Amino acid sequence: MVSDQKPLGSWSVKQGQIITCPAVCNFQTREYIVVHDNKVLRIWNNEDVNLDKVFKATLSAEVYRILSVQGTEPLVLFKEGAVRGLEALLADPQQKIETVISDEEVIKWTKFFIVFRHPVLIFITEKHGNYFAYVQMFNSRILTKYTLLLGQDENSVIESFTASVDRKFISLMSLSSDGCIYETLIPIRPTDPEKNQTLVRSLLLKAVVSGNTRNGVALTALDQDHIAVLGSPQAASKECLSVWNIKFQTLQTSKELPQGTSGQLWYYGENLFMLHGKSLTVIPYKCEVSSLAGALGKLKHGQDPGTHVMPRFVNWETPQGCGLGFQNSEQSRRIEDSEKHIEVEVRKFLALKQTPDFHTVIGDTVTGLLERCKAEPSFYPRNCLVQLIQTHVLSYSLCPDLMEIALIKKDVQLLQLCLQQFPDIPESVTCACLKIFLSIGDDSLQETDVSMESVFDYSNSVHDEKMEEQTEILQNGFSPEEDKCSNCDQELNKKPQDETKESTSCPVVPKRAALLNAILHSAYSETFLLPHLKDIPAQHITLFLKYLYFLYLKCSENATMTLPGINPPTLNQIMDWICLLLDANFTVVVMMPEAKRLLINLYKLVKSQISVYSELNKIEVSFRELQKLNQEKNNRGLYSIEVLELF
């Protein structure tokens, strides 16, 4: 506590003048700068006594903040978003200041960094509840605008911001009115400065302050892993200062501030400064190197600091033979934490994307993660893997273990993603996926979050009457009566009405349909797939055949022979799979009484296909004859006399 120390100097403006911008120190000249009445700039040094008599410059636009850091000249940020160096501004104070941000857009917060010896300015604006981030690079003079997406909680108001810089991005943390801290990663080198880019924020810490405190809330980043938050943790409790470890989501320390605060918090040189009541409180705080042991309160003091520099994974070696429930929960907590951490790291890496060795790094990361998965059965960084697969740079041959592990875990969502993304899945693996997709229980499917893109909601688009009418149209060009082998048709025609109904409802739940569609879309070679298909149990084969037959009926409902929806299976895929399944399992399926009706349907289907193709061939021949006739008509005159006028 240094609250009883005297100030070294004090200056005041005249009555009626209002200081509109905090005073800053110009570290290069050891002078102070302040703005009053929005436009009037005052510069003085320690020797000056009367602020009224010091250097004064009246500017042409209103100033939002003056920003100064060590090692560079101060910057002046105007309320309209323009930025000037102080020297350049003083050379011509009345120079015209351009407008950068739009009408009604208000600057909420700003920060000035030095990155690689180049100044970078970031400021956040707000307009009608939408937030925008502007990053100004001074070495390249590029101003990049980003739209901050608030995510699910669109209505929340951002109370406070802080930011820290890493080597390649600015980590912008914001404290929202819901009491949670969110993180947004802004690349320092913009990918495309011309384009308006959007940034998504992700939840960093939940409920650090009470959701309904309106003021006195502030946060500041202490280092990469720690943030300090000013505010009341619960609605009723007093305001307090708390330091959080964001890596492990733990509260490091907290101090009550019973006299209330004004929502201002600074951190300079290992000291936290804040207003407590009417006094300025300074609390020295040094961040320890973040480690799990420290986060769990088990850090032995006096330990060799070198151990913390080791790779971060090392901190969470699995204890061998843990049996106690407590240990289990601790272990799962550790694993969860490390998964969470890896996810954050991966997200940070993916946010940059531009590295030349991107492919290699992704490959190495996946291989590393999978090795650990194999060593530690409980470790399964699912979100992380999903993100990595979605980079489109992975393939099966690059990480064969990935699908193997997903198969063991029965992670159908990941398998679906792999089937969609990998071009080179071996047939045995495709078949293993198919087995799981067919055998997994409906209830466990309900919990999964599979992509339903390829599935159209079949249930409400079907009407029995329409369906029947369509089967008639399907036989267009050849009537069943004329067919030589029509007894089975007749048999089918005699079938009760409910059978048609049965075939029109989808035999599998939509989620399973989505998974099966992923199989249908995957590439395969018949020779390699057939032996594996024989291993699938007969009732699953029947189910799959029923589904395929259902899809075929859906296809034949419209003239283009396609299914509705985005990226549905094509008719060729459906037909090929029906043939494959029957080739592989015909002897088994034909013995099953419940499959008999299906087989008859399929037989009819194949027959109708053959007829369609033979009709098409006939049409082709007729068309060729027509074409010949047409040519003859054109060539009718081997000789003619015509009139030509050239213009």
Place this chain on the structure above:
Amino acid sequence: MGEFKVHRVRFFNYVPSGIRCVAYNNQSNRLAVSRTDGTVEVYNLSANYFQEKFFPGHESRATEALCWAEGQRLFSAGLNGEIMEYDLQALNIKYAVDVFGGPIWSMAVSPSGSQLLVGCEDGSVKLFQITPDKIQFERNFDRQKSRILSLSWHPSGTHIAAGSIDYISVFDVKSGSAIHKMIVDRQHMGVSKRKCIVWGVAFLSDGTVISVDSAGKVQFWDSATGTLVKSHLIANADVQSIAVAEQEDSFVVGTAEGTVFHFQLVPVTSNSSEKQWVRTKPFQHHTHDVRTVAHSPTALISGGTDTHLVIRPLMEKVEVKNYDAALRKITFPHRRLISCSKKRQLLLFQFAHHLELWRLGSTVATGKNGDTLPLSKNADHLLHLKTKGPENIICSCISPCGSWIAYSTVSRFFLYRLNYEHDNISLKRVSKMPPFLRCALQILFSEDSTKLFVASNQGALHIVQLSGGSFKHLHAFQPQSGTVEAMCLLAVSSDGNWLAASGTSAGVHVYNVKQLKLHCTVPAYNFPVTAMAIAPNTNNLVIAHSDQQVFEYSIPDKQYTDWSRTVQKQGFHHLWLQRDTPITHISFHPKRPMHILLHDAYMFCIIDKSLPLPNDKTLLYNPFPPTNESDVVRRRTAHAFKISKIYKPLLFMDLLDERTLVAVERPLDDIIAQLPPPIKKKKFGT
């Protein structure tokens, strides 16, 4: 501009011969093409793919192999069992050597270009040494059981691969013995065929032998161990040809289904040094068998039974994406096969072994643009003149008066006198041709039909006086000393005073016929002449080159005309320069001295020298008639080039009189209809 009655002729029943071999020469960027009738053509790929030379075919001489040797010497070998060398200057066959091994099926030049290897019917492989003026038999390799259909040298020249029926042999060149025999699988789609013919082999420097065979396979063999490394089944029919790029990073194969496949050597994974052959691109530019392929540094070249020569540039190898990057399909010869008698309205059609004479019909009706007029008299087929002997006709001509027909083969020159009595026509051959008139490359009659000009293959130009039923040799312009360059194009002025002659490479010579001496030589130009003509009255020589430039040269003044200089200064319209067929005929309007008529295979154009030239912003081709309200605009934008694209493919177009044109078309469909049917492919189902 004018209204014409156009005799639209489609009864010229011309079918080009199928392409059998192509051989690409990298040094000169020339392509030699042989056809099934024995014709050999040489295309200059640098000169806008112009067919600059041709050697007429011969019935008994089916070329099966064609190759370039060192010093740009061209050799062919065929089923008559002979190797022939072509004289590219004099445009005749230098010599033919019988190899005594029965029909020759394959031939390959050693990598050094100094040795020639042929594969024969009797299973022998014979090595010949190429000497400066001939070839000399050196020795036989180990005799194989069946015919040798394909040959390829290892780039080091130490080994060769020979494709036969059911197997491939690898020979050691030094010892001449077969060191490996690699048996090719006869199975075709699971069915055992009678025989598997190895249509093509290629020997790569790493020792890999690539073979293509009648079972539709492309196979890679290790010649060191004699084992099969990899097999691609690419077609349901024969794969008939293969050609490898010089860098050995890509090759091309052609199938009997008309498909051309491109294979490339690509890394297995990015940034790995291990590479593998991958089938990258299929091209379907042919309807019939692709009998032969070639691989130039920038393009895939293919030809086959459907008679098209297709040049498909590889986009990744083309540096400038200009018009050269476009696909070329060459179907018709770049020379005239048709001549016309204006006075009697006769057309003479030249075929490989016969001539046809037709009389055009007539009409009394008139009509407006686009009308087809009712015929009062149809066209008549007057004469069918068959040649004797197996040689193809080189050139032919009918005199403007219609009473003389002349044609020539490689060994004989024929001149006929025609007599017309009402509807009857009688033909009388003028006998006793002088010995120097044996082989003509070009024949031309003077406008008044009293003189005959003959360009012989010895480089000499002969002038013959025709009177009554007899003829008299007047003069022979001998070629400049030291040159034997054959003259392929002739043009005579309407007053008969000037004769212009152009050779295959460069230089147009103008002779004074009255004084019988060389008048002048037109400044040399880089691109070959495709057509030329001398305008009446002004005696301006109009010359079209293969790069689509047109020059006008005043013979009396011995300099380019002002109009020609203006054109050169301003440049032609870019669309004009981008046409891909050469101008094959130029003629003039008798009453409008400012007009030049010229045509290529896809358009016919009248250049009106009195109008301003089009620049690149103006519309070059506008087929629509002017409407009244835009007349002013139209007059302002009117330019010198009046183009019609109605008649195509256009083989001949000329002005019969002031208001009458004759256009001879040869629709591609009519040619296709006369080809054997292609392999049928099913489109639907299985």
